[in-house]
Amino acid sequence: MTGGVQSVARAFGILEVLAGSDGELSVSELAQASGLPLPTIHRLVRTLVDLGHVHQLPNRRYTLGPGLIGLGDRASRLLGARVGTDLASLAERIGETANMAVLDGERAVYTAQVPSRHSMRTFTEVGRRVFLHSTGVGKALLAQLPAGEARRLLETAGMPGQTGYTVVDVETLLDELDAIRLAGHAVDAEEQEDGVFCVAVPVPGAPSPAAISVSGPTSRFFADRTEEAATLLREAATRLAGRFA
Numbered sequence: 388m389t390g391g392v393q394s395v396a397r398a399f400g401i402l403e404v405l406a407g408s409d410g411e412l413s414v415s416e417l418a419q420a421s422g423l424p425l426p427t428i429h430r431l432v433r434t435l436v437d438l439g440h441v442h443q444l445p446n447r448r449y450t451l452g453p454g455l456i457g458l459g460d461r462a463s464r465l466l467g468a469r470v471g472t473d474l475a476s477l478a479e480r481i482g483e484t485a486n487m488a489v490l491d492g493e494r495a496v497y498t499a500q501v502p503s504r505h506s507m508r509t510f511t512e513v514g515r516r517v518f519l520h521s522t523g524v525g526k527a528l529l530a531q532l533p534a535g536e537a538r539r540l541l542e543t544a545g546m547p548g549q550t551g552y553t554v555v556d557v558e559t560l561l562d563e564l565d566a567i568r569l570a571g572h573a574v575d576a577e578e579q580e581d582g583v584f585c586v587a588v589p590v591p592g593a594p595s596p597a598a599i600s601v602s603g604p605t606s607r608f609f610a611d612r613t614e615e616a617a618t619l620l621r622e623a624a625t626r627l628a629g630r631f632a
């Protein structure tokens with residue numbers, strides 16, 4: 388690896404460490420987490436601060452900077468444009484809201500959505516971060532990871548009960564992930580929000596773990612449509628995989 392490329396990789400490594408911390412870190416903590424020497428950390432962090440991608444707090448600790456917000460927003464819009472046609476087709480064929488989400492640390496973040504044509508529909512704001520254990524997309528994301536990594540994310544993030552149907556036990560959810568891998572789809576049966584049913588599948592070949600889903604009110608979209616929705620979702624996921632190739 389050349390010096391220039393190595394510096395870029397190290398700089399992004401620092402950003403990923405900060406993103407994974409969900410808080411603030413000192414230079415020494417960054418060095419420990421990244422495995423880089425302190426002089427290298429100082430140089431890279433100073434550059435990232437100057438670019439606005441890292442912010443130095445008054446206590447001389449560091450967080451992600453505001454410069455990343457614009458980059459993330461533009462990246463999200465571009466990704467949404469790439470998958471919009473497929474999501475629109477899903478929303479039309481199933482008649483419910485179609486979503487895409489990617490793994491973001493210990494949460495799922497919605498990156499694109501096409502709403503249902505119905506006046507009564509589910510709505511999730513693009514950019515919203517949600518727990519993995521209680522959402523269809525979250526479980527579809529977890530199912531793509533090795534069991535040990537899935538366990539670590541669940542234990543680190545916690546598993547609060549969002550509704551009376553939420554699975555809040557790690558072992559129970561790990562067993563469910565095994566079933567999801569076999570079935571090829573995940574279900575959120577009112578586990579994130581009362582009155583909402585969701586089916587989700589992984590997107591193979593995405594640059595980072597990704598999933599797509601359809602969701603709607605249980606008065607109209609419920610368990611007996613799971614196989615229909617899963618089949619259409621898998622077809623769409625295969626098309627999306629081609630876009631990432």
